[in-house]
Amino acid sequence: MTAHPETTPGPNGLNSDLPFDLVIRNGRIVADGQVVDGDLAVRGECIAAIGPELGPAVRDIDAAGRWVLPGGIDSHCHIEQLSGMGVMGADDFHSATVSAAFGGTTTVIPFAAQHRGNALPDVLRDYAARAAEKAVIDYGFHVILANPDAQTLATDLPAAIRAGITSIKVYMTYDRMKLDDYQLLDVLALAREEQALVMIHAENNDMIKWLAQRLIERGHSAPRFHAVAHDPLAEAEATNRAIAMSRLLDVPILIVHVAGGETVELIRHAQKLGAQVLAESCPQYLFLKAEDLDRPGMEGAKFCCSPPPRDEASQEAIWQGLLDGTLATYSSDHAPYRFDETGKLPKGDLTTFKDMANGVPGLELRLPLLFSEGFLKGRMDIHQFVALTAGNHARLYGLAPRKGMLAVGADADIAIWNAERQTVIRAADLHDRVGYTPYEGRTIQGWPEVVINRGRIVVSDGALQVARGSGRYLPRSAPSHAGLMAPRSDAAVRRQGTVLKALLGIG
């Protein structure tokens, strides 16, 4: 990186006699659906110009032979959050956002998690204070709603949505988090009214409990039985039920962390019917398998998340769903639990699959894994990679056009990728506090070597360049799924007219 001595504007130095603050030169820039070979200029926090031979800058970055892409947006990650089982994740807002930045992500949307008995305004204040002090990249929040009482639904949640927390995650499973179907309908009706997006963890709680109880009674307590208890049918059944509720009220939902092939099929079918159903998947469902939970001793606990990774056929179905648009986003579901008594192994070697904290780390490797195995191996083109890792997240979660794309006027959130670089994944080289990675020892190609957020160079030369607390909170607009879902069928529109407008007076 060199300082540029000149101050005279070049042929494309638009709108000002002043030099740009930063110009990234000679890159392959993926800008709003096109690949531009040239320069990208930053002034202040925003992209000021994209084109050939831009004028002088205070600072230059030579990107010859490099891809210049939007910084990633991770719209599903758990940071400094207490789980339903009462376990605190290993990462705080500093380590998590540092780790995200080193992996090419410039915006995260973690959860402000309400537990039963919590007042939502207290929860939001608490998360806002902790993130403001520590985050190094930009962030918003979703609400996790576990206490849908009258105060929350009538007052606190609408206020949060209007203030910019425009998405809500609800659980259909976990005894301490789950909403029943009646409560879920209440939340969906409210979301419809307030134009919020409801993200749904869809697994059938009773199927899982019933299976788990019997497995434990018979002495089947090893990590691999987690994948047996969380049968793909538990995921498919709950997804089908969630889709029916969404269709009943004609309100958009997003099924998070889709794992199973049958679930992908159900979602695709619902979308063909005109249902407003969106979905997400994660690296663990492309790159891990249920058989990983069957590693010797307790090792399998490192691969335990819910829903669990499945088989090769499901991995293929997830790839297909990401490629054909059935699945709109690719997020990490980073849920960082250490391989010790504070996380995965509360009872040491006597820990059963029911006691293990559920979740795998993924903030840092989410993009590098997909760049290597999706883009460089020819499964997807660079525009699909950008949409799945950034652009679709920005649109869906009310951050576009400011985030998620390289365009004049957008925030200068940029990752400069070296597609030649090979990396053998080692937990010791990552920046989270988990201490292991389920991808240990794999070789991947391509790495984001320079990462920029709002014009600030966050990572370069293998080092963090910004201060703790320099990330900024992002209030978000209403979610938009324009272009991410098929046009509505007549049947869906008719249903909306009759049931909702005439009988219930819901507009």
Ligand code: DUC
């Ligand atoms: N499952 C969840 O529902 N949340 C965090 C991680 C996980 O595995």
Ligand code: ZN
């Ligand atoms: Zn979940």
Ligand code: ZN
């Ligand atoms: Zn999650």
